[in-house]
Amino acid sequence: MISVVARDDEVRRAARALVQFGKGQAVYHQGDAAHHWFEVVSGIVRTCRFMADGHRQLTGFFYAGDVFGVDSTSYPESAEAVTDAVLRRVSSAWLSEIPMPDAPRALEKALESARRSIFLFGHRTAANRVAAFLITTAERSGIQAGVKLPMTRGDIADHLNLTLHTVSRTISDFARKGLIALFGRQNVRILDLEGLRAIAGDAECELGGHYVMESEPGADIAGQP
Amino acid sequence: MISVVARDDEVRRAARALVQFGKGQAVYHQGDAAHHWFEVVSGIVRTCRFMADGHRQLTGFFYAGDVFGVDSTSYPESAEAVTDAVLRRVSSAWLSEIPMPDAPRALEKALESARRSIFLFGHRTAANRVAAFLITTAERSGIQAGVKLPMTRGDIADHLNLTLHTVSRTISDFARKGLIALFGRQNVRILDLEGLRAIAGDAECELGGHYVMESEPGADIAGQP
C-alpha cells in the first residue's frame, strides 16, 4: 500500500516539473501529441506555425506567468524558446485537477484572437502594427518606458506579417520622429506613448454598438413542435 | 397539470420556428444578446463585422444546412440575408435539449475558417484568394461546373480582404485566360478546375509533419511535488 502511494507521488512529481530550454530550442513541435501544457517561469517563448510554402507565422509571445500549449490532442503549432527559459511543465492528465477554463470557452477565445489577427493583417499598415506591438510589448514587459525586444526583427516580422526589412525601417522611422529612442538593437525607450497610440489606432477595433439598418425581426412562417 | 404541459409545448414550439428574411435583411446585429442560433433552410446568409474605421469584414457565407450564430453571450458579428432566406431559429436555451452535434462543430469550423483567412490574408495574392473562393463556393453550391455567385463583388471583396475592383479584375482575368466562363454577372462555369487549383495553391497550407530542428527534450532542473 505504502509503496503504491509512493509511486503515485513519484508520478505526480514527474507530471509537474521545472524544465529549462536554451535560446532557440524547441519546446515541442507542430503536430506532436499534446502530452503537456506549460507555464513560463522565466524567459520568453514563441509559438509558431510553419506553412507548406515555407513561411512562418508566429502566433504569440509568452512571458513569465503566461500559459501555452493547452491543446486537446496534438499541438497545432510549435513552441520555441526565444531566450533561455525555465518552464513549469504540467502533464495534460492533470488538467482536471487544476482549475482550467472549459473547452468551449477556450475555443471562443481562440476564435476571438484569430479574428483580431484577421483585422490586424487586413486593415492595418506596417506603422500601425509595429506601434501596436511596441505598446503591448511594453505593457507585458512591465517596465514602463524601457522596452526590451529579445526576439529578432524576423520574429517580429513573422508575428506582424511583414518582412524584417519593413519592421526595421518602421522602427528606425519611429526613432527618427522622436517617438522612441533606441539603445543598441534590443532596448527601446518609449518617448511619446500618446503619439504611438495614435499611430497604432484602436487595436480592439470592433464596434460595441450597432450599425442599425432598419430591419424587421423576420416573419414566422411555421411553428415547429 | 395538463395546462402546464400544454404551455410547455407552446414554449417549445416558439423556441424553434421557421423564419424568413428578405434579401439584405439583418438576422441579428453585432453586439445583440445571443438568444438564438440558426440553421439555413434555404437561401444564403453572410456574417460580418463592422470595424471602427468603417471597414467591413465578412467572416462567412452560409448555405442550406449550415449553422451560424452559435455564440454564448452576445453575437460578435452581424448576420444578413444575401438572398431571400428561410431559417430555422432555435432558442439558445434548448441547446442542451436538442440533439445538436452541429453546434460545437460550428465553433470548430468557424475557428478553422478564421485560421484559413489568416493564412489567406497573410501570404496569398489576389489571384490565389479569388481562385480559392471560386473553388470552395463551387463545392458548397453542389452543382459541379456551374457556380452561382449571388453575393455582390463587394461581398466577395470584404470576404477576401480585397477591393471590389481587384475582385472584378481578377475574375475577368480568369475568364480571359479561359479558366472560367461568365454568363451574366452571377453565373460562372469552371472550365479548368486544375488550373484554378494550381493558382489557388494549397489552401490548407499547414504542415502535418515537423520542421525538425535538432533539440533536446529540455533538462529537468527540479522536481515539483
Add this chain to the structure above:
DNA sequence: CGTCTCCTTGAAAGCGTTCAATTACAGTGG
C-alpha cells in the same frame, strides 16, 4: 581581431488600392 549573425539602409519592382469614367444589368412604368 576575425567571423558570424543580425540589423540597417538604399533603390527598384510588384501588387493592390484609389480615383475616375464607362458599361451592363435588373427593376419599373409607360
Add this chain to the structure above:
DNA sequence: CCACTGTAATTGAACGCTTTCAAGGAGACG
C-alpha cells in the same frame, strides 16, 4: 415590349505601400 433609371460591375491610369534585391554596418563571441 421597350425606354427609363438606379445599382452593380467593369476597366483604365496613377499612386502608394510593402516587398524584393543588393550592399553595407553593428554587435557578440571566440
